[in-house]
Amino acid sequence: MVVHLIDGTYELFRHFYGLRRFSNGADRPCGAVVGVLNTVLQMIEDGATHLGVATDHVIESFRNRLWSGYKTADGVEPALLAQFQPLEESLAAMGVPVWPMVELEADDALASAAHIACADERTQKVCIWTPDKDLAQCVRGERVVQVDRRTRQIRDAAAVRAKFGVDPALIPDFLALVGDTADGYPGIAGIGRVTAARLIGKYGSIESFPPQVLGEGKKLALLFKDLATLRTDARLFGDVEELRWRGLTDKFPVFAAQLGEPRLLGRGRRIAVP
Secondary structure, X not given: OEEEEEEHHHHHHHXXXXXXXXXXOOXXXXXXXXXXXXXXXXXXXXXXXXXXXXXXXXXXXXXXXXXXXXXXXXXXXXXXXXXXXXXXXXXXXXXXXXXXXXOOOHHHHHHHHHHHHHOOOOOOEEEEEOOOHHHHHHOEOOOEEEEEOOOOXXXXXXXXXXXXXXXXXXXXXXXXXXXXXXXXXXXXXXOOHHHHHHHHHHHOOHHHOOHHHHOOHHHHHHHHHHHHOOOOOOOOOOOHHHHEOOOOOOOHHHHHHHOOOHHHHHHHHHOOXX
């Protein structure tokens, strides 16, 4: 089986700002939710049988306690934040496993789900649908890959090395050195992508760097590495068969009506359930 793991937070942002381009700034209350549901239905229509969606039910996580500058909900449009819970409830009603994260982040859920699915010998491939560079650390050969929906690029281990200059397992070390502006930590001053890849190629993980390489900055680099390291121990499901889509639930007609999108109901009902 092929397991598809979807970054619901990314998809919600993508649809929200995509709609903005065509609405002159007038936000439809659940327009992004409808967009994500259509995207997931399209995947099922195209043959996806096992899938799950991770969301950031709240933007803050345990990482905010580790680094005061870590990303928060500040600056996120209220009209966008208001669509997270309707998305989670609608996906569940559509029969899709959804993981709304509070203490951990959606990225941790994707990493945990990939870890669980990859450990199952029945799993042929795991596709993580997000362009987020953090998730590159989860890539394993050609069996666990990252898929960028916008560019249609499939990133296996060789592609990760080509893009970042390091193996997937060393992505947290790479990000710790160069920083991640989206997540709110700056990396180590004076170290860019080329230098980071060169240092990692020479010494391996940050823990293995000789003391003189980073000096007093090593402690900070290790903190940033902790921020960049995705957790894989979230107990999301016990058996990969729990991710099999078995059709719409009885609750979905109500949600489709509330969203003002009866076409979602008709579309879902037309999909043959294996």
